[in-house]
Amino acid sequence: xxxxxxxxxxxxxxxxxxxxxxxxxxxxxxxxxxxxxxxxxxxxxxxxxxxxxxxxxxxxxxxxxxxxxxxxxxxxxxxxxxxxxxxxxxxxxxxxxxxxxxxxxxxxxxxxxxxxxxxxxxxxxxxxxxxxxxxxxxxxxxxxxxxxxxxxxxxxxxxxxxxxxxxxxxxxxxxxxxxxxxxxxxxxxxxxxxxxxxxxxxxxxxxxxxxx
Numbered sequence: 001x002x003x004x005x006x007x008x009x010x011x012x013x014x015x016x017x018x019x020x021x022x023x024x025x026x027x028x029x030x031x032x033x034x035x036x037x038x039x040x041x042x043x044x045x046x047x048x049x050x051x052x053x054x055x056x057x058x059x060x061x062x063x064x065x066x067x068x069x070x071x072x073x074x075x076x077x078x079x080x081x082x083x084x085x086x087x088x089x090x091x092x093x094x095x096x097x098x099x100x101x102x103x104x105x106x107x108x109x110x111x112x113x114x115x116x117x118x119x120x121x122x123x124x125x126x127x128x129x130x131x132x133x134x135x136x137x138x139x140x141x142x143x144x145x146x147x148x149x150x151x152x153x154x155x156x157x158x159x160x161x162x163x164x165x166x167x168x169x170x171x172x173x174x175x176x177x178x179x180x181x182x183x184x185x186x187x188x189x190x191x192x193x194x195x196x197x198x199x200x201x202x203x204x205x206x207x208x209x210x211x212x
Contacts, residue, residue, distance in 0.1 A: 031055055036193030042078045043192065050192050051079030052139070053163055057187035057200035061086075061161075064210045065135075072133045072153065074125075075140030076103045076113055084108040087135070093127040095141055121145045128153040134209045138173075139163040147173040151180055157209040159202055166199035177203045185212060 028034055032045035033055075042050040050058060065086040073079060076094040080103060084090045090111045094100040100115045107113060116124045118141050125145040128136060129152060136150040138160060150160055162173060165186060174184060182203040191198060204212045 033190070033192060040193065048085075049078040049081040051082050051137075052077075052191050053079075053161070053200040054187045054189040054191050054198060056189045057161070057202070060187060060202070061210075069134040069209060070132075071135040071137065072128045072131065072150075073137035073139065074127075074143070074146050075137075076100070079137065079139065080111055080113065081108065083137075084111050091128075091131065091133070093124065093140070095124060118142060125149050132158075134158050135161060137161045137163070143170060144172045144176075147176060151177070151182075155209075157205075157207055159204045159208050159210055159212075161200065161202055163200050164198055165201040166197075174201075181205055183212075 030045065032043060035045060035047065036043050042052050044050055067088055069087040070089045071083050071087050071091070073083065073090065073092045076092040080090055080092050088110065092111065092113045093116050094103060094113060095116060095118045097115060100113070104113055114127065116127055118124050120142050125142050126149050128150055131153055132155045133153055134155060135158065136154060138146050138150060140146065143162070147160065147162065154160070160177065160182070162170065164170065165174060166188070178184070182205055184201050184203055186199050186201040188197060188199045190196070202210065202212070204210065
């Protein structure tokens with residue numbers, strides 16, 4: 001997952017650390033937000049990779065992910081390494097060739113990363129088909145179509161993690177999942193290194209793998 005920090009040049013990390021966290025203390029410093037802002041990538045206080053989800057969603061997942069789970073993700077990056085450290089296997093698809101080559105370097109052995117160009121309602125959104133997963137993360141492109149394909153590749157207790165559900169253009173997916181028996185659990189707040197408020201949602205059915 002790629003994000004751009006050009007507007008961050010308005011503030012130096014030192015000024016932010018002082019203004020927002022009173023030196024080295026405070027919530028933003030404790031969760032590693034200052035470090036993520038400084039390094040311009042999603043990391044925790046120890047420099048370990050995080051997904052670009054809301055912190056509340058990350059906290060929720062940290063307590064529920066386990067080494068027996070399989071995960072598929074649309075959109076690769078720091079999230080790929082984070083989930084690889086938590087679950088048994090990660091399958092990921094990336095649409096950007098340059099980013100794909102960068103992410104591919106020194107990937108954990110339990111990750112399969114593939115490249116697929118964006119073709120709306122085409123091969124990209126159908127990359128998940130042919131496998132079954134406990135979790136499918138939708139955080140790439142063509143998300144509404146990815147969502148429609150994803151439910152076919154979930155196991156009986158599978159869940160969908162859908163990022164940026166505060167955006168109205170993804171209401172179509174929320175409606176679709178609701179019509180197919182999924183409930184929505186949303187986590188609003190900030191994400192690593194960013195100021196703006198966003199929402200990450202978990203869509204689940206009864207007897208799901210996250211124990212919701």
